[in-house]
Amino acid sequence: MIATATSRDTRPADGELRHDWTRAEILALFAQPFNDLMFAAQQTHRAHFDPNAVQISTLLSIKTGACPEDCAYCPQSAHYKTELNIERLLPLEDVLNEARAAKARGASRFCMGAAWRSPRDKDLEQVAAMIGGVKALGLETCVTLGMLTEPQTARLKDAGLDYYNHNLDTSPEFYGEVITTRTYQDRLDTLKHVRDAGINVCAGGIVGMGESREDRAGLLQELANLPKHPESVPINLLVRVEGTPLAEVTAPDPFDFVRTLAVARLMMPKSYVRLSAGRTDISDELQALCFLAGANSIFYGERLLTTENPECDRDRKLFDRLGLTPV
Numbered sequence: 001m002i003a004t005a006t007s008r009d010t011r012p013a014d015g016e017l018r019h020d021w022t023r024a025e026i027l028a029l030f031a032q033p034f035n036d037l038m039f040a041a042q043q044t045h046r047a048h049f050d051p052n053a054v055q056i057s058t059l060l061s062i063k064t065g066a067c068p069e070d071c072a073y074c075p076q077s078a079h080y081k082t083e084l085n086i087e088r089l090l091p092l093e094d095v096l097n098e099a100r101a102a103k104a105r106g107a108s109r110f111c112m113g114a115a116w117r118s119p120r121d122k123d124l125e126q127v128a129a130m131i132g133g134v135k136a137l138g139l140e141t142c143v144t145l146g147m148l149t150e151p152q153t154a155r156l157k158d159a160g161l162d163y164y165n166h167n168l169d170t171s172p173e174f175y176g177e178v179i180t181t182r183t184y185q186d187r188l189d190t191l192k193h194v195r196d197a198g199i200n201v202c203a204g205g206i207v208g209m210g211e212s213r214e215d216r217a218g219l220l221q222e223l224a225n226l227p228k229h230p231e232s233v234p235i236n237l238l239v240r241v242e243g244t245p246l247a248e249v250t251a252p253d254p255f256d257f258v259r260t261l262a263v264a265r266l267m268m269p270k271s272y273v274r275l276s277a278g279r280t281d282i283s284d285e286l287q288a289l290c291f292l293a294g295a296n297s298i299f300y301g302e303r304l305l306t307t308e309n310p311e312c313d314r315d316r317k318l319f320d321r322l323g324l325t326p327v
C-alpha cells in the first residue's frame with residue numbers, strides 16, 4: 001500500500017519542488033558514479049513513496065494506425081509501411097470489456113490511446129462516453145489523443161478524465177530529427193491546456209532513438225521546469241519496429257536507461273516515474289534496477305498499443321520475486 005499522510009508523509013510541499021534546473025546540473029547528476037546515483041535516487045524515492053509499491057496501468061489502442069504525423073519511432077504513422085491492422089475507433093462495449101478484464105487482472109488505471117494528430121469534436125464525444133464507462137467500473141482513466149484545444153480539454157475534464165498523456169519525447173534540439181509534422185511548442189501548448197483544465201498530466205519521453213545524454217537531460221529539464229511537475233512521467237525505451245525509420249538504431253547502454261529513470265526520480269521526487277514501453281527487450285535484472293532507481297509504475301497487460309508487453313504471468317512472478325506490491 002502507498003503510505004498515507006498520517007503514517008509517513010515526508011513529501012516536500014509543492015513549493016519545495018524545483019522548476020529551475022539547468023542543463024549543467026542535470027548532466028552532473030547523470031555523470032555520478034552509478035552507485036552514488038542509484039543510492040541518491042533510492043533515498044529520494046523512499047522519502048516520498050512506499051519503495052515496494054508499483055502502480056499498474058493497462059493500455060488499449062482505441063483507434064489504430066493511419067496517423068498523419070511522421071513520428072519516426074511510431075508503427076502507427078501513415079508515412080511508414082509497418083505490419084499493422086488499421087482499426088477505426090472501437091465501439092464502447094469493446095472498450096468496456098477490455099477495461100473490465102484489466103480491472104480483474106489488478107490494474108488501477110486504464111489508458112486509452114488513439115492514433116490521431118488531434119481528435120475531431122465528434123470523436124471526442126465518443127471518447128467522453130468511454131471515460132464515463134471506464135470510471136463507472138472503478139478505474140482511473142487516462143487518454144492520449146494527440147493535440148487538444150482548450151475547449152477540448154474542458155470537455156474531457158467534464159467527462160471525468162483523470163490523466164492526459166502527451167509526451168515531449170526528447171529534447172527540443174533533437175526533436176526535429178524525430179518529428180516534423182508538429183512542433184515542440186505544439187506539445188507544450190497541449191500540456192498547458194491539460195494542466196489549466198485541472199486534468200492530471202502524464203508526460204515523458206523515449207530513450208534509445210539515437211539521442212545523446214545531453215538530449216536525455218534536455219527532456220528531463222523541460223518536464224521538471226514545467227510550472228508543475230507532471231503527476232506521471234513515462235520513460236519509454238524505444239520499441240524498434242520494422243518499417244519505421246528508427247528500426248535499426250543501436251540500442252542504448254542499459255545503464256544509461258537506468259540513469260535516466262534515476263535522474264527523473266531525483267528531479268521530480270513526487271511524480272510517478274513509469275518504466276513504460278520496451279520491457280520485453282530487457283531482463284528481469286535490469287527491470288529490478290529500474291525499480292531501484294525509483295521507477296514506480298508500469299504498463300501491465302500483454303499489449304502496449306500495437307506492440308508486445310511482457311506476459312502477465314512473467315510480471316506476476318517478477319513482482320513476487322522482488323516482493324513488490326501492485327497498486
Ligand code: SAM
Nearest residue numbers: 073074114115116144145146167236238239277
Ligand atoms: N497519437 C497520440 C500522440 O502521439 O500524441 C497518442 C498516442 S502515441 C502512440 C503516445 C506515445 O507513445 C508517443 O508520444 C511516444 O512517446 C510513445 N511511443 C510510440 N511508439 C513508440 C515506440 N515504438 N517505442 C516507444 N514509445 C513509443
Ligand code: DTB
Nearest residue numbers: 113144234276277304305306307
Ligand atoms: C507512453 O508514454 N507510452 C505508451 C503510452 N504513453 C500511450 C505507448 C507506448 C507505445 C509503444 C508502441 C506501440 O505499442 O505501438
Ligand code: SF4
Nearest residue numbers: 067069071074077115
Ligand atoms: Fe501518430 Fe501518435 Fe504515432 Fe505520432 S506517436 S505517429 S501522433 S500515433
